[in-house]
Amino acid sequence: MFTAFLDANVLVPVHLCDTLLRCAEVDLYRPIWSTKVVEEAKRAICRVHPDLSESRVSWRFSNMNTAFPFSEISDKQWEGLVSGVHLPDQDDRHVVAAAAAAGADVIVTSNLKDFPVVELAEYSLEPVGPDTFLCDMLDLNPNAVQHAVRMQIRNLKRPPMSVDKLLGYLKRANVPEFVADYRSRFTD
Incomplete structure (x- = not known):
């Protein structure tokens, strides 16, 4: 099945995240994310919505992991790859490493400029925006x-x-x- 790694920035807007996951529920693709991406998304949601409690935000991601029990990959699964990844923003290397470790076909991200096609091709990955996806x-x-x-x-x-x-x-x-x-x- 076609596998898509979901970057933190597409997990933050609740309705976008829900639409992406509903499409996975009807078997259009297999979603993947990492523990680190989830932590990034949680922090971003708490910044954007300070009225939401951390437990409420954590509950949302817990539900995602329940609905898709094999979608979250642990940091241990990709940490060995991160040092070989070269990107304009070194803080995004973990996304490519995790996507590659999970065998993803694409990285769905709103941040395409930081995921050059040439660099991702080395890992048989393609960056794609959520709109295109x-x-x-x-x-x-x-x-x-x-x-x-x-x-x-x-x-x-x-x-x-x-x-x-x-x-x-x-x-x-x-x-x-x-x-x-x-x-x-x-x-x-």
């Missing part, structure tokens, strides 16, 4: 993506949400092409 899945299997979005809507109860409202949140989470493509295909 979701559009690719929509092209690959539109009905499965629609089902994933509908599942997401059904589970959003506090407060309840319409597809249109969810798509608005996703547009603000920097996946405007996906939103436009979804709207052009479906009227739900």
